[in-house]
Amino acid sequence: MANTKNFAADFPALNQQVNGNRLVYLDSAATSMRPQSVLDAAVDFYSTKGANPHRGVYKMAEEATAAYENSRAAVASYLSIDTDELIFTRNASESLNIVMYSYALDALKPGDSIVIPVSEHHSNLVPWQRAAARTGATLEYLYVDRVTGAISDDELERKITSKTKIVAFAHVSNVLGVLFPIEKLIARAKAVGAVTVLDCAQTIAHMPLDLHALDVDFAAFSGHKMYAPMGIGGLYGKRELLARMEPFLFGGDMIEYVREQDTTFAPAPQKFEAGTQNAGGAVALAAAIDYIKAIGWDILEAREAALMRRLVAGLNGLKDVTVIGDSNPDAPRYGVVAFNLRDVHSHDVASILDSYGIAIRAGQHCAAPLMDYLQLPFKSSCRASLALYNTEEDVDRLLECLPLVRGKMGYGD
Amino acid sequence: MAIDEIYTQVITEHSRDKRNRRHIDHATRTQKGVNPSCGDEIELELREENGVITDAAFTGSGCAISQASASMMADLIRGKTLDEAESICATFLGMIKGDVTDAEQLEVLDEALALQGVSHMPARVKCATLSWHTLKTALGE
Numbered sequence: 001m002a003n004t005k006n007f008a009a010d011f012p013a014l015n016q017q018v019n020g021n022r023l024v025y026l027d028s029a030a031t032s033m034r035p036q037s038v039l040d041a042a043v044d045f046y047s048t049k050g051a052n053p054h055r056g057v058y059k060m061a062e063e064a065t066a067a068y069e070n071s072r073a074a075v076a077s078y079l080s081i082d083t084d085e086l087i088f089t090r091n092a093s094e095s096l097n098i099v100m101y102s103y104a105l106d107a108l109k110p111g112d113s114i115v116i117p118v119s120e121h122h123s124n125l126v127p128w129q130r131a132a133a134r135t136g137a138t139l140e141y142l143y144v145d146r147v148t149g150a151i152s153d154d155e156l157e158r159k160i161t162s163k164t165k166i167v168a169f170a171h172v173s174n175v176l177g178v179l180f181p182i183e184k185l186i187a188r189a190k191a192v193g194a195v196t197v198l199d200c201a202q203t204i205a206h207m208p209l210d211l212h213a214l215d216v217d218f219a220a221f222s223g224h225k226m227y228a229p230m231g232i233g234g235l236y237g238k239r240e241l242l243a244r245m246e247p248f249l250f251g252g253d254m255i256e257y258v259r260e261q262d263t264t265f266a267p268a269p270q271k272f273e274a275g276t277q278n279a280g281g282a283v284a285l286a287a288a289i290d291y292i293k294a295i296g297w298d299i300l301e302a303r304e305a306a307l308m309r310r311l312v313a314g315l316n317g318l319k320d321v322t323v324i325g326d327s328n329p330d331a332p333r334y335g336v337v338a339f340n341l342r343d344v345h346s347h348d349v350a351s352i353l354d355s356y357g358i359a360i361r362a363g364q365h366c367a368a369p370l371m372d373y374l375q376l377p378f379k380s381s382c383r384a385s386l387a388l389y390n391t392e393e394d395v396d397r398l399l400e401c402l403p404l405v406r407g408k409m410g411y412g413d
Numbered sequence: 414m415a416i417d418e419i420y421t422q423v424i425t426e427h428s429r430d431k432r433n434r435r436h437i438d439h440a441t442r443t444q445k446g447v448n449p450s451c452g453d454e455i456e457l458e459l460r461e462e463n464g465v466i467t468d469a470a471f472t473g474s475g476c477a478i479s480q481a482s483a484s485m486m487a488d489l490i491r492g493k494t495l496d497e498a499e500s501i502c503a504t505f506l507g508m509i510k511g512d513v514t515d516a517e518q519l520e521v522l523d524e525a526l527a528l529q530g531v532s533h534m535p536a537r538v539k540c541a542t543l544s545w546h547t548l549k550t551a552l553g554e
């Protein structure tokens with residue numbers, strides 16, 4: 001039965017010992033490992049094609065162009081968008097920076113507001129701080145319910161107003177893990193005429209996305225959180241918005257005519273892809289999509305949901321462990337669960353778990369304002385995150401070793 | 414295993430020890446230190462009389478390694494001259510960098526030697542050295 005298949009065998013990096021123990025990798029929300037087929041795709045691109053896409057007129061270059069553009073088509077299809085609406089970038093951060101530099105700086109003026117939830121990752125927060133500082137707009141926060149992560153209608157209506165020009169939000173908080181009510185946010189933003197920016201880095205490998213159906217204006221993601229290599233990601237933008245945006249990187253391959261004193265730009269997406277691109281990364285990203293599709297969403301989602309329930313229920317049952325946010329094991333949770341161990345700093349927990357071969361994330365998770373807002377001890381937390389290759393044994397190993405940590409720290413029962 | 418050496422009784426006790434975690438009346442030098450990426454923060458207070466550190470203490474919060482390191486440092490520099498404290502500080506930072514390994518030279522660090530294993534844990538180096546960098550800044554004033 002595919003549902004019980006151990007996918008970990010497909011991922012070479014997972015097959016190793018750490019500090020004398022089997023590696024239990026529970027940090028896929030930071031970056032997911034890559035299956036052999038993805039690694040092979042990158043090697044194959046550089047072994048057999050390897051020329052610069054969009055430039056040469058010889059066979060190798062044409063093959064490289066085809067490989068790169070076929071990858072774009074694969075990613076566009078995965079997200080239910082059109083190929084000319086997908087810009088390849090390095091990662092979600094770069095994608096969000098393009099929206100900031102090429103859209104927000106021109107669109108915002110003093111008196112306007114940008115609205116984001118307080119739970120945003122720094123990559124969807126710092127660019128908006130800078131946009132506000134440079135344009136005279138204000139940055140306002142939606143305060144989420146500390147337990148459920150929900151945003152009240154009242155909060156939406158008070159913060160998203162006729163002054164609001166941009167509403168940016170993650171699909172799932174990389175700390176709270178529960179699905180955001182993004183349809184409500186999008187509807188409210190549309191009602192006031194604001195542009196919507198979705199950071200789907202945390203959901204892209206965990207659920208099917210239909211960006212046209214969601215009707216967001218921009219969406220950003222990273223390949224390395226969806227079984228692809230680091231250094232490839234993407235930005236979706238609505239065609240009419242991309243058409244009127246000024247690129248923020250200038251150079252080769254993004255131009256139409258260049259004369260001594262002026263230049264016209266190629267149409268999107270090329271005008272946002274200056275210089276030689278990460279073609280091998282794009283090809284590997286398409287291979288990662290093939291890998292996900294071959295498993296299928298039904299199996300993937302059911303498997304991850306069952307593991308997540310086991311993990312959250314298990315954490316609830318441990319003495320001295322507090323789950324952050326919604327501790328209901330049945331809450332719609334994608335990928336991550338954050339928790340703290342009483343009196344112990346998350347970095348100490350993570351260092352000690354590492355001695356058992358368990359890799360978890362600890363600290364602020366690039367969401368310092370949320371740590372402050374939640375008033376967490378030490379302004380930090382532990383975070384375990386799951387991917388399709390994790391198993392019940394992985395979850396149980398964490399649940400078995402976590403209670404040993406306080407003992408190592410010199411605390412009695 | 415490195416981890417067991419680091420989380421020894423000494424460190425886990427020091428990290429919770431309240432003796433050195435206090436304010437000093439009439440402190441002559443106070444210095445804040447933070448590790449923004451992990452949220453560790455300490456405020457070091459020193460009282461110095463005629464070139465001698467007559468008392469040292471700190472307040473703050475953070476991981477066991479950062480707090481234990483600060484507490485051990487307070488014990489080590491109390492009663493020392495400013496020059497001696499500076500020399501102990503250089504020895505500790507040298508040990509964590511892996512530059513100072515000579516047992517005789519390291520003797521001066523006493524209990525803080527328990528943190529030597531941190532030199533093999535790059536991600537935790539800044540925890541162990543926070544209070545010492547703070548001391549260095551305080552002494553440099």
